Amino acid sequence: MHCLIIGAAGMLGDGLAKRLIREGKVGTRKIAKLSLFDIIEPKKLEGGDVEIATGATDIADPAAAVALIEARPDVIFHLAAIVSGEAERDFDKGYSINLDGTRYLFEAVRAAHEKDGYFPRIVFTSSLAVFGSPLPEVISDDFIITPRSSYGTQKAIGELLLADYSRKGFFDGIGIRLPTICIRPGKPNAAASGFFSSILREPLAGQAAVLPVDTSVRHWFASPRAAIGFMVHAAMVDTSLIGERRNMTMPGVSATVSDEIEALRKIAGDEAVALINHQPDPAIEAIISTWPQAFDAKRALDLGFEADSSFEAIIEAYLEDYAPKIGG
Amino acid sequence: MHCLIIGAAGMLGDGLAKRLIREGKVGTRKIAKLSLFDIIEPKKLEGGDVEIATGATDIADPAAAVALIEARPDVIFHLAAIVSGEAERDFDKGYSINLDGTRYLFEAVRAAHEKDGYFPRIVFTSSLAVFGSPLPEVISDDFIITPRSSYGTQKAIGELLLADYSRKGFFDGIGIRLPTICIRPGKPNAAASGFFSSILREPLAGQAAVLPVDTSVRHWFASPRAAIGFMVHAAMVDTSLIGERRNMTMPGVSATVSDEIEALRKIAGDEAVALINHQPDPAIEAIISTWPQAFDAKRALDLGFEADSSFEAIIEAYLEDYAPKIGG
Numbered sequence: 001m002h003c004l005i006i007g008a009a010g011m012l013g014d015g016l017a018k019r020l021i022r023e024g025k026v027g028t029r030k031i032a033k034l035s036l037f038d039i040i041e042p043k044k045l046e047g048g049d050v051e052i053a054t055g056a057t058d059i060a061d062p063a064a065a066v067a068l069i070e071a072r073p074d075v076i077f078h079l080a081a082i083v084s085g086e087a088e089r090d091f092d093k094g095y096s097i098n099l100d101g102t103r104y105l106f107e108a109v110r111a112a113h114e115k116d117g118y119f120p121r122i123v124f125t126s127s128l129a130v131f132g133s134p135l136p137e138v139i140s141d142d143f144i145i146t147p148r149s150s151y152g153t154q155k156a157i158g159e160l161l162l163a164d165y166s167r168k169g170f171f172d173g174i175g176i177r178l179p180t181i182c183i184r185p186g187k188p189n190a191a192a193s194g195f196f197s198s199i200l201r202e203p204l205a206g207q208a209a210v211l212p213v214d215t216s217v218r219h220w221f222a223s224p225r226a227a228i229g230f231m232v233h234a235a236m237v238d239t240s241l242i243g244e245r246r247n248m249t250m251p252g253v254s255a256t257v258s259d260e261i262e263a264l265r266k267i268a269g270d271e272a273v274a275l276i277n278h279q280p281d282p283a284i285e286a287i288i289s290t291w292p293q294a295f296d297a298k299r300a301l302d303l304g305f306e307a308d309s310s311f312e313a314i315i316e317a318y319l320e321d322y323a324p325k326i327g328g
Numbered sequence: 329m330h331c332l333i334i335g336a337a338g339m340l341g342d343g344l345a346k347r348l349i350r351e352g353k354v355g356t357r358k359i360a361k362l363s364l365f366d367i368i369e370p371k372k373l374e375g376g377d378v379e380i381a382t383g384a385t386d387i388a389d390p391a392a393a394v395a396l397i398e399a400r401p402d403v404i405f406h407l408a409a410i411v412s413g414e415a416e417r418d419f420d421k422g423y424s425i426n427l428d429g430t431r432y433l434f435e436a437v438r439a440a441h442e443k444d445g446y447f448p449r450i451v452f453t454s455s456l457a458v459f460g461s462p463l464p465e466v467i468s469d470d471f472i473i474t475p476r477s478s479y480g481t482q483k484a485i486g487e488l489l490l491a492d493y494s495r496k497g498f499f500d501g502i503g504i505r506l507p508t509i510c511i512r513p514g515k516p517n518a519a520a521s522g523f524f525s526s527i528l529r530e531p532l533a534g535q536a537a538v539l540p541v542d543t544s545v546r547h548w549f550a551s552p553r554a555a556i557g558f559m560v561h562a563a564m565v566d567t568s569l570i571g572e573r574r575n576m577t578m579p580g581v582s583a584t585v586s587d588e589i590e591a592l593r594k595i596a597g598d599e600a601v602a603l604i605n606h607q608p609d610p611a612i613e614a615i616i617s618t619w620p621q622a623f624d625a626k627r628a629l630d631l632g633f634e635a636d637s638s639f640e641a642i643i644e645a646y647l648e649d650y651a652p653k654i655g656g
């Protein structure tokens with residue numbers, strides 16, 4: 001089979017590509033070819049038995065998707081997006097990539113379906129940003145989608161389009177709302193959610209980190225390993241079990257900052273915890289206070305999607321998968 | 329003030345125009361001008377003190393909205409849409425009018441806002457079709473939007489865009505999900521919902537009607553008079569009370585077919601009821617079984633939106649507003 005990853009240069013896209021190459025199959029189906037595309041050409045990976053193609057593409061161009069599906073990939077992982085902060089600052093760019101780009105892809109697949117019966121699985125990564133406060137403490141699968149950002153709006157529209165195109169039989173789509181990724185490897189970034197990772201990642205590498213919110217703050221997490229696992233499972237899950245509600249929240253670990261710190265203490269000791277400096281930032285506290293705290297992700301669990309087992313497991317997955325690269 | 333109705337040739341648009349002319353104001357603000365547009369030019373109404381402009385426009389053309397807002401109307405009623413059955417049959421046309429047409433309007437207003445600070449109220453009529461089964465018996469304001477038709481998908485996307493553009497301060501939008509309109513004046517039509525009106529309208533005019541479902545079927549209704557009232561109220565409600573959730577389900581009357589029939593009996597007697605022929609149609613029963621039965625429309629009620637008081641009131645409103653025209 002042939003898998004296409006759009007957005008393959010990002011952290012999750014790159015990790016997904018490596019996992020697909022390592023396993024050489026999706027479920028029981030052998031992967032013959034893997035196509036890796038992004039706005040900049042993803043780095044060339046060693047594919048072994050899997051043929052690897054890479055390239056740069058701009059999905060804001062309607063012709064891009066037509067070219068991407070020319071070889072009729074069996075599974076399309078659509079991860080490409082302008083991230084939340086940038087979509088909020090640049091309204092046109094966010095709509096152009098996150099809404100129009102997604103629609104061009106779906107339209108290209110529909111045209112191919114109508115031409116020759118092409119019927120790929122499309123895995124679309126959505127986001128918790130589709131939810132907007134006020135929110136209950138635990139959010140059910142039936143809770144309303146009312147985004148409070150342009151990014152969340154664009155992802156919610158992508159979900160609706162995915163469900164309608166799937167319902168009409170143009171392709172076999174599944175949308176997965178990823179929890180906040182933690183521990184995100186790499187350098188600290190300016191995202192409001194950055195501290196959830198940095199208060200663990202930096203101390204694990206012997207460096208200081210700033211905690212801008214109270215330790216009672218609760219949120220919903222998945223390791224990169226679990227998130228990549230969701231995508232692979234979404235590529236092979238039996239969609240006849242899903243019905244018409246093609247989008248769902250992925251399971252995660254609901255944890256407070258205090259839970260994070262205690263998990264760090266167990267794994268790296270008091271010395272690591274001492275590297276966390278609590279410097280409350282009311283602006284960040286205000287943003288985080290509107291975020292989801294926990295979900296009852298029953299639909300996804302029933303379909304076999306598997307979350308990390310604990311916050312300690314999240315830290316252990318990070319140490320195994322990424323820490324050697326940053327010297328931890 | 330200047331009001332623009334896009335979709336003014338339809339039953340509700342025409343009724344809204346007549347009500348605005350009759351009252352001569354929205355809330356306390358005097359209406360100086362009323363612009364009436366549709367895909368075909370709406371019929372010329374006698375405006376009295378209100379200046380009336382009419383014209384044909386195709387909102388699938390991006391230039392159309394730019395021209396429509398050239399005179400900077402203070403309130404825009406956006407009612408124009410391809411209806412459910414046609415949007416399901418003609419996928420491209422539905423998306424072109426219901427999604428792209430709505431987005432072109434919002435984009436034109438945003439461009440005007442960025443140019444000269446233009447900031448109209450936009451009243452967008454959405455639909456119960458944004459909800460998809462399985463549904464609870466009574467649907468709360470927090471229930472998830474999962475349409476099972478392209479029309480419902482397009483309306484749900486319009487809601488998301490309206491909320492995001494309002495949140496960004498480009499205009500002051502409010503989206504109102506109308507109940508099923510009953511009694512719809514005019515001739516029987518092929519819509520699956522048509523019998524809800526025809527089992528009353530035809531007997532009130534001394535004619536036979538077919539009931540294709542069981543009398544236990546329950547649904548959510550508003551008279552044309554109440555629906556027009558929702559639009560007028562949406563044009564003047566204090567949107568600072570709404571917050572960022574700019575879309576809401578309108579209050580209605582939850583009634584069974586049996587309730588409809590008993591209301592008919594009270595108003596027009598056994599003779600009228602005897603004109604209803606029960607001929608079960610499994611295809612229509614299957615469609616209707618997926619529809620909402622009742623809502624807890626708390627948000628709209630708190631904002632002062634007023635439903636019909638009973639099913640009898642719905643019939644009485646029909647007799648006063650429309651029946652003379654069809655000879656009832």
